Amino acid sequence: MRNSPNRLIATAFGAVYLLVGLVGFAVTSGIGFFSTEGANLIIFEVNPLHNVIHLAIGAALLYAGLKNVPAARTINAGVGAVYLLVGILGLFLLSSPLNIIALNGADNVLHLASAVLLLGVGLSVEKTPAAVRV
Template sequence: MSASSAHPGVGASHHRTPIELTALVSGGIFALVGILGFIPGITTNYSQMTFAGHDSGALLLGVFQVSILHNIVHLLFGAAGLLMGRTAAQSRYFLLGGGVVYLAIWLYGLLIDQGSGANFIPINTADNWLHAVLGVAMIVLGYVLGRDMTGAEQKG
């Protein structure tokens, strides 16, 4: 067996699967959102941004409440997608696991008082519904794109 057949991408170009492309694009978008959260103008009320907590007045695109912590979470989530998007199995884990995390954050956002200290990320109503949509979309994409994976792809 040649080195290129044993290790895709070494000595030959690696053909990205749809699930890998989806994880890579998702990771890139999350990273971009994390960066945009630190840019005044794209983030309104930028001077009101706090490290964490419900009292952050900064709004990404004038809609989604953000804080330094919230932006860092987006950056870390983006890095995870970019790193895990290198193989089909890891891409599937990223999409399914990330979807579960986003649905958990959505439920958390529904259950807490948004004006309390429990809202440490911070989350507003627009964030809540975006988290629900992202969670469902990631799980559906992970399942649908992952079901056609070969046995070798599933093992990573």
């Protein structure tokens, strides 16, 4: 895993998103599952649906990062593409009743930054170690 940026990023992001999903449930008691306004987790707004999404994405990233390079590349690129879409759509949903995952400006910045990093590493070419010659 130390030789693969894809596996390292997938594993690290997976662990962080799992943690964020779990901690998010501690601050969202009493908030509706699809509430357009969530509770603050540091500077980010979350609701229970947002927490479930974080758990699912975190589990997928962590699993792929621990599995192998092709799985990590695929998940990094896929999650990066989804985060790019969510980051762009989130700009238009902030004060809308369609904002069912309680996005705020900080969420949009984080989703766009995550998209750039995940897409960048997921679409990059992995270096394969040169064969050892005897």
